[in-house]
Amino acid sequence: MGELIFEARAARYRYEGADADAVSGVDMEVAPGELVAIVGPNGSGKTTLARLLLGVIAPSGGAALAAGRPAAEWTRREMARRVGVVAQREEPAFPLRVHQAVLFGRYAHLGPLGAPGPRDIEAVERALQRCDVGHLRGRWVATLSGGEWQRVRIARALAQEPKALVLDEATASLDVRHEMEVFELVAALVQGEGLAAVVVTHHVNLAARFAHRVVVMDGGEARAQGLPRDVLSRAVLEQVFGWPVEVSMWRGAPQFVPLRKGEGGDESSS
Amino acid sequence: MRRWLLLLAAAAAALLMGLVVGPASLGLAAVWDAVIGRGDETAQSIVRGLRLPRVLLAFLVGGSLSVTGATLQAVVRNPLADPYLLGLSGGAGLGAVAAIALGVGGAWAVPLAALIGALLAIVLVYRIALVAGGLLDARVLLLAGVVVGAFAASLMGAVMALSPAPEVRNALLWLLGSFDGASWQALAIFGAYAVLPLAVLYAMARPMDLLALGEEPAQFLGADVESTKRRLYIAASALTAVAVSVSGIIGFVGLVVPHAIRILWGHTHQQLLPSAFLLGGTLMVVADAAARTAFAPLEMPVGVVTALVGVPVFVWLVRRWAS
Numbered sequence: 001m002g003e004l005i006f007e008a009r010a011a012r013y014r015y016e017g018a019d020a021d022a023v024s025g026v027d028m029e030v031a032p033g034e035l036v037a038i039v040g041p042n043g044s045g046k047t048t049l050a051r052l053l054l055g056v057i058a059p060s061g062g063a064a065l066a067a068g069r070p071a072a073e074w075t076r077r078e079m080a081r082r083v084g085v086v087a088q089r090e091e092p093a094f095p096l097r098v099h100q101a102v103l104f105g106r107y108a109h110l111g112p113l114g115a116p117g118p119r120d121i122e123a124v125e126r127a128l129q130r131c132d133v134g135h136l137r138g139r140w141v142a143t144l145s146g147g148e149w150q151r152v153r154i155a156r157a158l159a160q161e162p163k164a165l166v167l168d169e170a171t172a173s174l175d176v177r178h179e180m181e182v183f184e185l186v187a188a189l190v191q192g193e194g195l196a197a198v199v200v201t202h203h204v205n206l207a208a209r210f211a212h213r214v215v216v217m218d219g220g221e222a223r224a225q226g227l228p229r230d231v232l233s234r235a236v237l238e239q240v241f242g243w244p245v246e247v248s249m250w251r252g253a254p255q256f257v258p259l260r261k262g263e264g265g266d267e268s269s270s
Numbered sequence: 271m272r273r274w275l276l277l278l279a280a281a282a283a284a285l286l287m288g289l290v291v292g293p294a295s296l297g298l299a300a301v302w303d304a305v306i307g308r309g310d311e312t313a314q315s316i317v318r319g320l321r322l323p324r325v326l327l328a329f330l331v332g333g334s335l336s337v338t339g340a341t342l343q344a345v346v347r348n349p350l351a352d353p354y355l356l357g358l359s360g361g362a363g364l365g366a367v368a369a370i371a372l373g374v375g376g377a378w379a380v381p382l383a384a385l386i387g388a389l390l391a392i393v394l395v396y397r398i399a400l401v402a403g404g405l406l407d408a409r410v411l412l413l414a415g416v417v418v419g420a421f422a423a424s425l426m427g428a429v430m431a432l433s434p435a436p437e438v439r440n441a442l443l444w445l446l447g448s449f450d451g452a453s454w455q456a457l458a459i460f461g462a463y464a465v466l467p468l469a470v471l472y473a474m475a476r477p478m479d480l481l482a483l484g485e486e487p488a489q490f491l492g493a494d495v496e497s498t499k500r501r502l503y504i505a506a507s508a509l510t511a512v513a514v515s516v517s518g519i520i521g522f523v524g525l526v527v528p529h530a531i532r533i534l535w536g537h538t539h540q541q542l543l544p545s546a547f548l549l550g551g552t553l554m555v556v557a558d559a560a561a562r563t564a565f566a567p568l569e570m571p572v573g574v575v576t577a578l579v580g581v582p583v584f585v586w587l588v589r590r591w592a593s
Contacts (some may be wrong), residue, residue, distance in 0.1 A: 049462040056489065080492030087490075093482045109482060160491070171420030214294035 003068055003194040005164045006030040006053045010062035013048055022048040024220040032163065035190045035197045037207035041241050046200045049217065050168050053198065055079055080108035081147065084157025086150065088169040092141060098152050099137040101190055102127055106157030127158035131185060147178025154185060164196040165189065171201065178205070183210050198243030208232050208253045216240055273535060277548040282330070286553040288325035289317055291559045293566055324452035325555050327460060328572075331449075331513045332523050332554020333547035334464050338506040338513075338548050339524030340531075341471050344478040344539065345502050346408045349532070349591075352525035353510040356415030356503075360422030361391025362514040363445050367426050370441040371433035379516040380444060387422070388511035394418050396503065406499045408485075409467025447520035447573025449558050460516050467509035468547075474502060475539035482537065494560075520573040523550050523557075530588050 005054045006029065013023045030036045030053075038046045051057050052064040055071030064071045064077065084105070092101075103138075105127065106120040116124075128134040131151045141149060150170055157165055165186060171179040176251045187210050189195045201207055206215050208228040215225040216232070218240040224231045232254040244259045294316050296304070303309035304317035327450045335353050342351040366380050366386020374383065384509075398414035401407045430438050477498040479583055480488035485495045510524075527550040557579065561572040 054490070056486075076489050076494050077492040080490060083490075085487075085490035087486060090484055090487050092484075093344075094349065094532060097480075097536065100536075101536065103490055104483070106478060108474060110476065156491075 004029050004031055004065075005067065006071075007065040007068070008049070008052065008062070009048070009065070010050050010268065011059045013052055013057060013059035014060050015048075023052060023059075023062070023219045026215075026220075026222045027215075028215050028222060028225060029253045030164070030196050033190060033194045034195050034212050035187060035199065035210060036213050036215065037211035038198065038200045038217060038221075039202060039207050040205050041202065044217040044240070045220040046202075046217050047168055048220075049215075050166055050198060050200050054085065054166060071136060077108045080162075082161045082162055083109065083164045083166060084162040085166045085168070085200065086153045086157055086170040088172050090153065096136070096141050097143070098133065098139050098141060099128070099247055101141055101152055102156045102159050104136075104243045105156040108160060123161055124159050130158055130189070131155035145178070146174050147181060150158075150174065150178070150182055151185065154182070158189070161188055162195070164198065166198045166200075168200045169202070170199075170204070171206075172183060179206070182189040186210070204237065205255045209251075220230065273519060276579070277545055277552070278339075281555075284374050284552040284559075285325050285329065287311040288328070288555040289298035289321050289557050290411055291563050292316070292321060293562075306500070320452075323454045324455045324558070327457045327516065328449045328554045328558040329551035330457070330460060330464060331517050331520070332527075332557075333474045333551035334509050334513050335520065335524035335554075336470065336527040336546040336550025337468060337543050338510045340528035340539070340542055341478065341502050345499055345506070346412050347482060347484070348412070349480065349529060350525070351412075352521070353506070353513075354519060354521065354524070355401075356417075356507060357391040357418035357422065358388045358397045358507060358514065359413075359519045360426070362388040362417035362511065363589060364422040364426045364429070365390075366445060367429050367433075367438060367441045370437045371429050371435050373435065375386050375427065382443065384518075385511055387513050389508070391418050391422060392504075392507040392511065398542065403467040406494060406503070408499065413504070429452050438447050443571055445518050446571030447518035447575075447576070448561075448569070448571050449517055450569065456516050463512050464509060467505040470501060470505040471509075472540075472543055475499060475543055478502065478539040479537070485488075518571070518573060520576050522576045522584060523554055525589065526580045528585050529555060529591075533587060533591060 003138050004089050008028045010024050010207055011023055012021055014021045025119065038049060040046050042166045050268065051058055053066065054267065055066060055069055055074050058072035066074060067082065068107055074210050103116060106116055106123060109120065121148045128137060131156050133151050136144065136148060136152065140150065144152065167186065171182045174182065184195050186199065190197050211228060213226060214228050214231050216236060217221045223240055224236050229252065232247065234245060237245050237247065237256055245256045246259060290296065290298055296313055300309060300313050301317055304314045305322065307314065317322060338353040342353060342355060343349050354556055362384040365383040369379050369383030389530050390425050395411065395414045399411035400535040401408055421554055477493045480491050481498065489495045527543065530548045531546050531549060535541060557575045561570040561575045
């Protein structure tokens with residue numbers, strides 16, 4: 001239905017001076033209304049894949065497309081009107097209030113000298129409400145908790161009025177409640193407003209419960225992808241993470257537990 | 271709105287004061303008559319020939335330095351950046367001292383040599399900071415500025431040590447900053463030159479806001495980070511170089527003024543840049559008036575005044591900001 005938001009075709013990328021591909025021959029696609037999780041261990045190429053889709057880097061081989069056009073050919077302004085990004089960390093160099101931070105999401109919609117108009121203010125207001133951070137609007141961002149700041153940044157991404165959200169380890173430093181809040185919010189945006197979302201995370205269990213599809217990265221390759229219950233098997237997870245695990249189904253979603261040394265005796269159970 | 275009225279009123283008051291104070295004592299009424307071309311001819315020639323271009327140049331230079339300071343703070347994402355941070359002062363000083371030691375004559379020799387030295391330093395720092403893949407790295411920019419400045423300063427020391435010219439003292443005094451040489455001509459040249467960089471910087475106020483968030487977030491919000499950094503750096507340093515060539519190195523205005531505005535009114539560059547311009551110009555006119563009158567008939571270098579006042583103010587601002 002409709003055009004694909006992101007698409008990778010045999011996408012390959014090697015950093016300058018590196019002796020192996022960071023991403024090698026990955027195929028994947030993201031459609032509107034779909035939440036796709038990219039999981040995998042540290043250094044498996046998750047973030048590089050996301051950067052390819054966002055056009056920050058151009059593939060060394062194959063193709064990385066946004067709306068059917070090579071992602072790296074988009075200007076940053078065009079891309080920002082379509083895709084909102086929330087990365088793991090961000091520290092403003094100067095103090096900033098929440099409403100100013102969210103207004104920055106309108107940058108790509110404004111002329112170089114244009115002042116924000118009623119439409120911009122309205123978009124900011126909607127985004128603040130949607131992320132439940134309206135009551136924080138007057139606060140300095142430095143005084144926010146980690147979870148509040150992430151929600152404010154999602155609000156900023158929504159103020160861009162994007163067709164897609166990309167979250168790169170956006171919950172990595174959050175506690176359970178704040179992490180769940182972020183995932184719930186993104187899932188609701190995907191479901192309710194038809195946004196596409198790409199969530200880069202190493203929290204496999206959350207990916208299994210929130211994502212429509214999962215891409216498991218390992219050594220730059222997409223080791224497996226598809227529905228969480230098809231992809232997140234014990235065999236795949238043990239191979240990718242290099243650690244014995246046990247997988248059980250919980251309300252239809254595979255959930256894994258890494259085993260302690262000595263707990264792995266039950267070769268028979270799978 | 272109240273803020274702008276306040277700043278404009280302060281600027282007007284400072285300019286008026288700059289016209290009134292001086293060795294020849296003229297009252298407010300006499301000064302006003304002279305400005306509009308009435309009354310005593312001596313007064314007219316003092317006010318219109320000497321004081322008016324001087325206060326206007328001081329205002330323009332103070333404003334420009336404040337704007338470039340604010341800009342470089344955004345580019346290197348560090349509130350402690352000042353206009354001379356990036357090797358400019360060393361390059362300008364080397365140029366000025368070399369011109370004097372080599373005995374190059376003429377009223378424009380020293381300013382021109384300082385401009386050339388500063389521009390060379392800018393090019394060198396810029397070149398060093400272009401790292402892998404031709405990207406401008408703000409951290410390397412900072413370090414390159416420091417080392418190029420230090421290198422130029424030691425070359426300047428070598429030239430001074432080897433040069434018998436007694437004028438070297440004058441070069442040093444000139445470097446400490448003065449509007450002594452202000453003229454309508456200097457004002458016209460600086461004014462004509464400053465318009466373009468100031469316009470470029472103001473037009474990039476929005477991307478500057480984003481840069482403060484970090485380069486990657488800025489990019490994802492739609493800013494073309496690489497070209498933004500380049501244009502900002504080039505416009506800001508070219509403007510500073512010319513400011514140095516008409517008035518020497520006047521420290522702390524470009525550091526303290528943007529800081530004060532940031533603390534008082536926040537960091538949105540569309541407001542920050544013009545208000546820093548007004549406040550910087552105002553303070554520079556006051557500092558110049560103090561430099562002229564504190565030890566009259568001797569004149570202090572205005573850079574000494576701005577440092578003597580600027581350092582304590584800065585310490586106070588930083589401590590307040592840190593808490």
